[in-house]
Amino acid sequence: MVANLSTPPTVVPVGDNPVPIWGMTNAERLRRMAVARKLPFGEAAGGDVLLANLAFAFDPSWLPHLLGLPGTVMTRAGVPVLAHVAADQAERVRAAMLADRPLAAEGLAVIEAEDENGIFNEALRKRERPFAERLTPASVPAIERASYTGAYKGVTDLLTKYLWPEWALWLTRLCARAGISPNQVTAIGSVLCIIATVAFWYGWFWSGLAIGLVFMVLDTVDGKLARCTITSSALGNAWDHGVDLVHPPFWWWAWATGCVAYGRPLDHDTFVAVIAAMLFGYVAQRLIEGAFIAKFGMHIHVWERFDSRFRLVTARRNPNMVILFAGLLIGRPDWGIVAVAVWTMLSLVVHLVRLGQAMAAKARGRRIVSWLA
CATH class of the missing domain: 1.20.120.1760 (CDP-alcohol phosphotransferase transmembrane (TM) domain)
Structure with missing residues (x-):
């Protein structure tokens, strides 16, 4: 089923991650991304959702990119990191995120974060490779550097x-x-x-x-x-x-x-x-x-x-x-x-x-x- 764009999707955090990044939790960072884009945040009451896997930290540019791509999931090593899906697709995507396993993506378009081609930034009119990495204590310095460089x-x-x-x-x-x-x-x-x-x-x-x-x-x-x-x-x-x-x-x-x-x-x-x-x-x-x-x-x-x-x-x-x-x-x-x-x-x-x-x-x-x- 194709996601509905008549109303903005709700940004929904999936899982939990106590590892801080830039002095805040990953959930708070995600909330700020949603607020910056004027998107509802929290549990959806129906309609389209942007599911975000808190086991990963990703460049804020991914959010507006997937906002315009309903029925799309961005993965890292096959595991879903961010997904713009309709309500009837959300549960299986959420389950894959919580189980930390690859997603059977029937009916969904897949963007691999590892893709060398990256994505096209319309605002800058340039192609770039935004990061999406697993957030652990050991990976924080590298993720913060990637965020800073971005x-x-x-x-x-x-x-x-x-x-x-x-x-x-x-x-x-x-x-x-x-x-x-x-x-x-x-x-x-x-x-x-x-x-x-x-x-x-x-x-x-x-x-x-x-x-x-x-x-x-x-x-x-x-x-x-x-x-x-x-x-x-x-x-x-x-x-x-x-x-x-x-x-x-x-x-x-x-x-x-x-x-x-x-x-x-x-x-x-x-x-x-x-x-x-x-x-x-x-x-x-x-x-x-x-x-x-x-x-x-x-x-x-x-x-x-x-x-x-x-x-x-x-x-x-x-x-x-x-x-x-x-x-x-x-x-x-x-x-x-x-x-x-x-x-x-x-x-x-x-x-x-x-x-x-x-x-x-x-x-x-x-x-x-x-x-x-």
Whole structure:
């Protein structure tokens, strides 16, 4: 019998598992997944169900994937882990979960979690392999790492990708176990962001860089903590993205001003040119990124391989901080801020050209899709 989609299915936990993950029980983690998707949770009173085997921990992306696939079961080593089924199918699936045995899947479609092809993520327009693993005390570190890695969506800059994933993972685990919320991490980071701005303004560049480094790591932690503990909120998203969007120009302005106190002042014309280039370039790049999303339904950084690679170094906050650090190493913070301005304008040109190329390709009839798909 085909499941009924007229009403949302109830997410039903099957079994019990005392092993904690990200500072919570597997049942609580499942409940948060259901709440995040606005799905009923608990025992079903009839109708369709999403049965979840608590002997396993799985990536949250499995839930919306099976939500759109009634009459489907996802298995690990043949044992059902998550199943979207109608009421008359539920009992035999539940029995297989509780007995920890493979399911005789007559009448059901089967997705094997081990399948190398993975699933297609519509939001990111890319294929990925979400995890589904047996949850035991010994497997918790590996599952948490897989959960954390899965929270890195799309492409990012070189520091976030290569330098501090391990630092951020350790801090994310610490916060989860200590009961520190993502918004509390964002609050701490916001204070550090302001302190770093003041330090740059007064030419205390090394102190500002150290404080800014902690802030940048926490800027990764809050988002990963929210995704791993499934505690994302509209307020948290707005706060985090608001801080990310607003503060970079203030940092660059403060750094240029601080060069005076440091003893390497910019002359008036250079100062004006630097600030104008960075402000214009920053805003224009954001507008281009927005235009690309509006036109093609995806980020410009995931279009072709070049765009993903360029995202590693494009003139965003973290790559710019590497440039400033290099200038400070040779005692020339003024050269550093001038280099940031130049790199900002060059990055703007690259983004403008890529937007034009995508529009021209579409006009020729080419379908614009992500190379990650």
